[in-house]
Amino acid sequence: MDGEPLQGVRVVVSRDGDRVGTATSGPDGGWRLALPGDGAYEATLDQASLPEGVAVRDAERATLPFTVSSGQQRTLVFSFGDEPAAVSYLRRMAQAAVNGIKFGLIIAMTAIGLSLVYGTTRLVNFAHGDMVTFGAMVALLLNTSGPSLQLIPAGVVAVASGAALGAGMESGLWRPLRRRRTGLIQLLVISIGLAMILRHVILLIMGGRPRPYHDYTVQAPVRLGPVLTTPRDLVVIAVSTVVLVGIGLLLLRTRIGRAMRAVADNRDLAASSGVDVQRVILFVWAMAGALAALGGVLLGVVENVEWLMGFRALLLMFAAVILGGLGTAFGAMAGGIVVGLATEISTIFQPSELKTMWALIAMVVVLLVRPQGILGRRERIG
Amino acid sequence: MKLSRPRPVMLVWAGVLLVVLGVIALSPLDGQRILREAVRTATGGNAAVYALAAIGLNIHFGYTGLLNFGHVGFMLVGAYGLAITVSTLGAPLWAGVLVGLAASLVLALLLGGPTLRLRADYLAIVTIAGAEILRHVTRSGPATDVTGGVFGLTGYARGFDRINPLPGGRYGFWVVDYSARQLWPVLVGWGLVLLASLLVFMLTRSPWGRVLRGIREDEDAVRSIGKNAYSYKMQSLVLGGMLGGIAGMIWVVQLGSIDPDAFLPMVTFFTYTIVILGGPATVVGPVVGAVVFWFVVQGFDTAIREASTSGYVPAFLGGPEAVGALRFLLVGAGLMLLMIYRPEGMFGNRREMQLDVG
Numbered sequence: 067m068d069g070e071p072l073q074g075v076r077v078v079v080s081r082d083g084d085r086v087g088t089a090t091s092g093p094d095g096g097w098r099l100a101l102p103g104d105g106a107y108e109a110t111l112d113q114a115s116l117p118e119g120v121a122v123r124d125a126e127r128a129t130l131p132f133t134v135s136s137g138q139q140r141t142l143v144f145s146f147g148d149e150p151a152a153v154s155y156l157r158r159m160a161q162a163a164v165n166g167i168k169f170g171l172i173i174a175m176t177a178i179g180l181s182l183v184y185g186t187t188r189l190v191n192f193a194h195g196d197m198v199t200f201g202a203m204v205a206l207l208l209n210t211s212g213p214s215l216q217l218i219p220a221g222v223v224a225v226a227s228g229a230a231l232g233a234g235m236e237s238g239l240w241r242p243l244r245r246r247r248t249g250l251i252q253l254l255v256i257s258i259g260l261a262m263i264l265r266h267v268i269l270l271i272m273g274g275r276p277r278p279y280h281d282y283t284v285q286a287p288v289r290l291g292p293v294l295t296t297p298r299d300l301v302v303i304a305v306s307t308v309v310l311v312g313i314g315l316l317l318l319r320t321r322i323g324r325a326m327r328a329v330a331d332n333r334d335l336a337a338s339s340g341v342d343v344q345r346v347i348l349f350v351w352a353m354a355g356a357l358a359a360l361g362g363v364l365l366g367v368v369e370n371v372e373w374l375m376g377f378r379a380l381l382l383m384f385a386a387v388i389l390g391g392l393g394t395a396f397g398a399m400a401g402g403i404v405v406g407l408a409t410e411i412s413t414i415f416q417p418s419e420l421k422t423m424w425a426l427i428a429m430v431v432v433l434l435v436r437p438q439g440i441l442g443r444r445e446r447i448g
Numbered sequence: 449m450k451l452s453r454p455r456p457v458m459l460v461w462a463g464v465l466l467v468v469l470g471v472i473a474l475s476p477l478d479g480q481r482i483l484r485e486a487v488r489t490a491t492g493g494n495a496a497v498y499a500l501a502a503i504g505l506n507i508h509f510g511y512t513g514l515l516n517f518g519h520v521g522f523m524l525v526g527a528y529g530l531a532i533t534v535s536t537l538g539a540p541l542w543a544g545v546l547v548g549l550a551a552s553l554v555l556a557l558l559l560g561g562p563t564l565r566l567r568a569d570y571l572a573i574v575t576i577a578g579a580e581i582l583r584h585v586t587r588s589g590p591a592t593d594v595t596g597g598v599f600g601l602t603g604y605a606r607g608f609d610r611i612n613p614l615p616g617g618r619y620g621f622w623v624v625d626y627s628a629r630q631l632w633p634v635l636v637g638w639g640l641v642l643l644a645s646l647l648v649f650m651l652t653r654s655p656w657g658r659v660l661r662g663i664r665e666d667e668d669a670v671r672s673i674g675k676n677a678y679s680y681k682m683q684s685l686v687l688g689g690m691l692g693g694i695a696g697m698i699w700v701v702q703l704g705s706i707d708p709d710a711f712l713p714m715v716t717f718f719t720y721t722i723v724i725l726g727g728p729a730t731v732v733g734p735v736v737g738a739v740v741f742w743f744v745v746q747g748f749d750t751a752i753r754e755a756s757t758s759g760y761v762p763a764f765l766g767g768p769e770a771v772g773a774l775r776f777l778l779v780g781a782g783l784m785l786l787m788i789y790r791p792e793g794m795f796g797n798r799r800e801m802q803l804d805v806g
Contacts, residue, residue, distance in 0.1 A: 190569045243788065251515060254572065255724070256787045258517075258717055262780025266773040274769050377713075381580055384573045392570075419588050426577040433574065434562040 076112035081105055106133045111144050141284055157292040162410045164293050170406020171306035176361035177386040177398040178313060179354025185330030185393035186350050189253050193261035194358060195380025199373060201228040201359025202366035203268050209279050217281040221363040225356050232355020236348050269373040276370035302364050310399055317395055326350055330393055385429035391439030461794055477754045484623040486747035495742040496637030497699040502722040502734030503644045504691030510728030511652060512684040513664030515572035519692050520715040521579030525551040526693025527700040528586060528595060534604035536594055541607030552693025556686040564681045576713060587708035600707040608701050633702040641735055644691055649731045660684055721783045727796030748778055
């Protein structure tokens with residue numbers, strides 16, 4: 067209470083209804099328990115053991131389900147007492163905003179590639195989400211099996227392989243298809259087939275269970291003003307911000323960046339001004355693959371690595387890209403952050419299982435009132 | 449460009465089928481079992497459901513050029529419209545069917561309203577998102593009282609079983625064998641496929657159908673002769689969507705219980721593969737496509753399982769998760785290769801499938 071640790075509180079851990087062990091909190095309010103093996107467990111707080119005048123904040127959260135695999139630690143937090151309503155509301159709002167910015171930056175990073183590929187080739191790439199999963203999986207394999215690389219070098223390799231995947235798909239598939247003058251609707255359906263292949267190859271390689279990285283899984287939370295966060299999440303926010311600013315500078319200041327924007331803006335005009343359009347498109351694909359892979363690694367750090375993670379993120383990327391204006395890089399960044407904030411802030415008022423719904427509804431509303439998106443221009447939507 | 453002579457398409461495909469059967473028969477696996485499973489699935493109720501859904505999607509994608517990537521959403525609202533009306537509200541079956549049809553009509557208006565004036569790829573994004581929103585809402589906690597949440601609903605098919613006119617006993621032909629109770633929804637499913645095909649046959653030969661094809665080829669040209677393209681596209685979306693709703697209803701009537709996680713985006717992608725395999729903008733395409741698709745997919749599944757139990761492929765490829773993944777890999781690769789090398793499918797016309805986003 068009031069930040070005071072609670073001592074002598076009993077927690078019972080069970081699996082499939084069978085009691086596995088009991089732990090009692092120490093003078094720091096913490097407790098630990100070793101578990102017999104992999105599986106899904108439930109931890110129940112013995113409310114009779116609480117001191118006088120202390121109650122669990124939310125009776126439904128007195129039992130917390132969790133899963134654990136061998137060699138892994140899990141942190142469970144029970145919340146006590148009721149905070150004054152206004153403070154609690156502001157605090158939850160701030161907490162949701164920080165979570166939303168973290169999530170939104172990751173979505174923004176992955177959405178830039180989707181938007182630039184669309185801008186330069188007019189292809190809505192349904193396989194983009196699985197390029198996100200691909201990056202997360204490469205880092206996972208390097209980190210938890212085989213060479214057991216630390217996550218940072220593993221992430222660097224993942225980003226490089228993401229770039230290689232993007233460039234490989236462009237030169238091995240999309241460029242030849244454009245040469246054959248394949249229709250855009252055909253290309254779109256082909257990207258769905260490609261997405262199914264990528265997704266299920268990933269499923270074959272890493273299995274259906276969500277898996278965490280070895281590094282940075284358990285961290286003591288730090289308090290920043292009203293917000294509880296972890297050093298890991300702060301690093302994720304910092305890395306995403308630096309990358310987004312870097313991409314912004316690349317697009318505004320460098321020759322290749324200007325060429326990318328020129329091709330996205332008007333391909334024929336760019337070609338007739340001497341821009342090598344095919345080279346620019348190859349570069350866009352490599353960058354899209356690298357950003358998708360980095361986004362996947364960061365998403366895997368804050369959540370878990372799972373074969374469907376990219377497909378789930380894809381719908382939010384679509385929302386981000388349409389919110390910001392299809393085909394623009396800066397629109398995708400703005401849209402991503404709006405989507406992140408909208409999903410997380412909705413959890414204050416609505417069940418969190420519906421949080422992606424609000425981002426998708428925001429997308430439909432934007433299409434109704436301003437179909438070119440927040441930063442888009444009218445002529446793009448034909 | 450030289451126009452190719454009309455080929456005896458049926459003969460070519462009959463030859464392909466013979467080769468496939470020959471390979472199965474000569475392989476060291478239990479060919480009879482593979483064939484039996486494949487035929488059972490390809491003629492069963494599930495194939496009828498996909499054929500119906502594909503007929504609806506063919507109106508969107510094949511005839512009008514609409515990119516509906518949320519077809520499973522129409523199946524979901526049809527199925528849940530029926531199940532909720534009958535199970536939750538206790539109304540009779542016919543009322544459930546009407547609600548299911550009305551729900552798919554409303555969904556078409558909602559999805560089409562904001563997107564049909566925009567370029568084709570906007571509809572793709574909004575429909576896939578719409579179908580996922582619907583699935584998340586039906587399985588969410590707050591909706592449990594109405595939809596049964598993740599547990600779903602049961603008992604809505606009793607009225608359907610009660611009007612079963614078939615006398616009891618077993619019905620078998622060649623390798624398939626049904627009880628009267630199982631055969632009834634299968635027959636109704638294929639009956640509806642026949643009716644829907646007739647409807648499409650008549651509609652697409654009408655002036656209305658010609659306007660749809662015109663929109664697919666060049667929307668501006670259709671507009672310039674004074675047709676309201678938006679209204680025609682909406683009519684196409686509604687009609688195909690309601691066929692999707694009917695497919696959803698007959699699907700859950702066959703299953704006997706409804707579960708939100710049956711309505712995954714993958715159902716839409718399977719339906720796309722079926723439409724393209726059979727031949728977009730053809731009447732028989734979706735039906736033949738559904739039969740061939742399930743014959744190949746089920747035959748492949750069974751062959752992989754057989755091969756892994758008899759040690760021809762590593763055991764890890766024979767587990768349920770891996771067989772599932774391999775099935776999706778096969779469909780994904782099939783979809784890609786068809787779209788690249790044969791976008792007109794088995795019976796279509798290639799010149800009708802050079803589509804651009806208008």
